Amino acid sequence: MGGPEIDRLIGLLAKLPGLGPRSARRAALKMLQQPEMRMLPLATALAEAARAVRPCAECGNLDSQDPCTICADPHRDRSVICVVEGVGDLWALERALVHRGIYHVLGGTLSALSGLGPEDLNLSGLISRVVTGNVTEVILALGATVDGATTAHFLTDQLRPTGVAVTRVGQGVPIGGALDVLDDGTLAAALRGRRSA
Template sequence: MSKRIAGPEIERLIQLLAKVPGLGPRSARRAALHLIKKKEQLLGPLASAMGEALDKVRVCSACGNVDTSDPCIICSDPRRDGSTLIVVEDVSDLWALERASAMNVRYHVLGGTLSPLDGVGPDQLNIRSLVDRVAMGDVKEVILAVNATVEGQTTAHYLTDQLSGFEVKVTRLAHGVPVGGELDYLDEGTLTAALRSRTLF
C-alpha cells in the first residue's frame, strides 16, 4: 500500500489528472504540484474554464464534433463545401485536419472504429447517421480519413459497403512517405503503402 503524501483534495486532483491521456501518475503529481503552486494564475482559471466547459460544451447532432453550439461552428458555416464529407474516427482527428486547413468541407465523426473483440460493432458508432446524411443526396464524395490500423481499415471497408448503394464517390487518404520523411527511417508497411499508392510525377 502506497503512503499518502498529501490531503484527500490534492490526492483526488492527482488521481483525476492521471486519467488524462498522456499523463501517468508521476506526470499527474508534477502537474498537480505546478497547478497548486500557481493557484491564482492557473488553478483558479482552469477550474473556471472546466466549469464553463461542463455547462456549455455539446456534441453536434449533425457531425459529432464538440462545440458550445449545436449545430457546431463547422456545420453552420455556409461557406463550407457540403458536397464533400470527411469521415474521421474521433474529434481529435477532425481538429488535426482543420489545423492543416487543406479543405474547406464538412465532417462526420464515427466515435471510434469497429472492433468486435472490444465489443464495438456498427451500432456503437455513428454509422447510421452517416448513411442518412449521404442518403439525402447532397454529398458527392466521402473521404475516409481513418487510421491505417487493422480496425481502421476494417471500418473503411464496412463503410464502403454501406455506401455502395448511393451515387457517391468514396475515397481514402493516401498512405506512404510523409513530407520531409527519409526512406531509411520508415517501416516496411509504410514503404509498401507508398509504393502501391505511387502517382505520376
C-alpha cells in the same frame, strides 16, 4: 506528501491521456503554487466546458453550439464529407487546414475484439446525410489499423448504392497509426493523396 485534496487532484490528473503519476504531481504542484493564476481559471474553464459543450447533432463534433461551428460555416464545401473515427481526428485535420468540406464522426471503428458493431457507430447519420444532401464525395479518413480497414470496407459497401464517390486517405498514415498524433504535414499529404476505396 499532502492531504487528501492533493492526492485526489494528482489522481484525477494522472488519469488524463499523456499524464502519468509524475507528470500529474508536477502539474498539481505548479497549480497549487499559484492557484489564482493557474488553478482557479482552469476550474472555471472546466466547469463552463462541462456545462456548455455537447456533440453536434449533424456531425458529432464537440462544440458549445449546435450545429457546430464547422457545420454552420456557410463557406464549407457541403458536397464533401470527411469521415473520422473520433473528434480528436477531426480536430487534427482542422489544425492542419487541409479539408474545407464538412465532417462526420463515427464514434469508433468496427471491432470484434472490443465488441463494437455497426449499431454502435454513427453510421445511419452518415448514410442519411449522403442521401439527403448534395454529397459527391465521402473521404474515409480512418487510421491504418485492422479495425480502420474493416470499417472502411464496410462503409464502402454501405455507400456504394448511393452512387457517391468514396475515397480513402493515402500516403502518410503509417500502418497502426492514429490520425490525432500525426503532424500537420503528414496529415496534409495523406488527405491530398487519397484514393478510391
